[in-house]
Amino acid sequence: MAPIDDSVMRHQAWLGQLLNNDRNAADSTCDLVLESGGKQFKVHKSVLMLVSNYFRRMFTIEMKEKYEGIVKMQKIPHQRLANIIQFIYSGEIEITEENMLDVLDDAEYTEIKVVKTKCSAFLLDVVSPKNCLRLRAYAQRYNLDDLLNKTEHMMAQSFEAVIQNEDFKHLEYDDVCYILDNRNKGCEEAVFTGIVQWVNHNPLQREDLFVKLFSKLDLTVMFVDFLDEVYEENLVKTNVVCLNLLAHAALKMNKKHCGAIQSKEFILVGGEDTERDCVIYDVTTKQARLLPELQKPRCNTTSVKVGSEVYVIGGAKTVGDKPHKSCEMLNLNEQSRWNAIPDMRIARLNCGSEVMEEYIYVTGGCNERPTSSCEKYDIHKKRWFRIKDMLHERESHGTAVYHDSLYCIGGWDGKQRLSSCECFNAINDTWNEIAPLNRARDNLASVLLGGNIYAIGGSIGDRSVNTVEKYDPNTNKWEIVASLCVARSKPSACVVGNKIYVIGGWDDTNNLKSVEVYNQTSDVWSIAFKMQIPVYAAAAVAI
Structure with missing residues (x-):
């Protein structure tokens, strides 16, 4: 026409x-x-x-x-x-x-x-994880195909957020099955939690349906620690079929990991007075060995590992110096030298970094003042792209990735220490507030272990602290867990062998040589070993 x-x-x-x-x-x-x-x-x-x-x-x-x-x-x-x-x-x-x-x-x-x-x-224009179940019902009732497609896409991409809505508990069984069958895989802990909540909303009519829904789970991709929670759920341990599925999954996971060599090492990069250093530490032998020095001195830097490559991003020549735009990469298979990669869009120190899919995400940091800007590096195209700004300016904050969502925790906005935390959904390109820390803190370390995010040490007020908080993404709640043996500001941290290692930092008097290890089962910190030299404002990655 x-x-x-x-x-x-x-x-x-x-x-x-x-x-x-x-x-x-x-x-x-x-x-x-x-x-x-x-x-x-x-x-x-x-x-x-x-x-x-x-x-x-x-x-x-x-x-x-x-x-x-x-x-x-x-x-x-x-x-x-x-x-x-x-x-x-x-x-x-x-x-x-x-x-x-x-x-x-x-x-x-x-x-x-x-x-x-x-x-x-x-x-x-208004579809979101909070309303997509309700809008999907409207789309079905009024035959709105475009709306139906968008709501179902939203459910598949944001299943963890969707199941937290009250609407999920009121779905019919066939709708629950449809959503589970068409979800994106990789959030099985959240799926299990949602199924239990749905059944318990009307147990008399739904309890017999639990085993059919439970059979849709891929238990083999769950965190090992979460499987203990699955077993303790009454709906599971009172059902022979569910117990058999759980046992079969455990056997399959054991076979999968049989003979695998578990990492016992971490790399420590940069830091105050160790700006060019790159050192591997073995947590079993407590021995260290040197890797090639960085091309540029870097403290207050950040680092990630992608496959066999370690990336070091931003930082500064010394404490108080101007931030770098530059980044470097070391191939662990060759271990010959650090190679420069393209510069970031803006210079940053005290920024956060994480890996999702084929991208390295860098959040916030300081460039004369704290920034909310973020960018991502395409590892294959070797290019940086700007992404949506955080809701808050923040530097010296913690970061973690859980089920394809990037979490930023606490930090400093130029005026005050932050308790606020936020989460980035790469699919929707949106930042959302999550529950705040119990205490505002910056200069903290953060890791993911067993499906929980840990905010470790840092500064509260004008002093270093030893307190630790644990965040459950499925319940959106922080809780206090066991404190470090030593108060630490700007420590480094990583997970090695299913345990958290916290390295160095500042105790308000000295830079620290000690390394602490956390056993999440017993909720206990202990001193693992001491390094030959103190380390402060460095970056750590497990290998």
């Missing part, structure tokens, strides 16, 4: 206005009255028939209304009928979150497809 030029559109608008004005004229040519709630509206049959299939059938087949001058619209209240008539004559209709369902109902009843399309467009 050829596009309509402006003059035609102006003529159509002028004609529509004439017809609308005619409805209130003393010599009106209207040939029908619609009545609702005691209110009457003059209209033209021909206009209604052109826009609405409902009215076209009414006046073209043998219905009693075809021969009546007044048609009672008992199913549409008069305020809503006025809104529909306004659209028929002007093409304009008010759609809000408050009246959207009413407009959809009226559009469905009067069979005005274009109004349904407008409602669908309105809803497409």
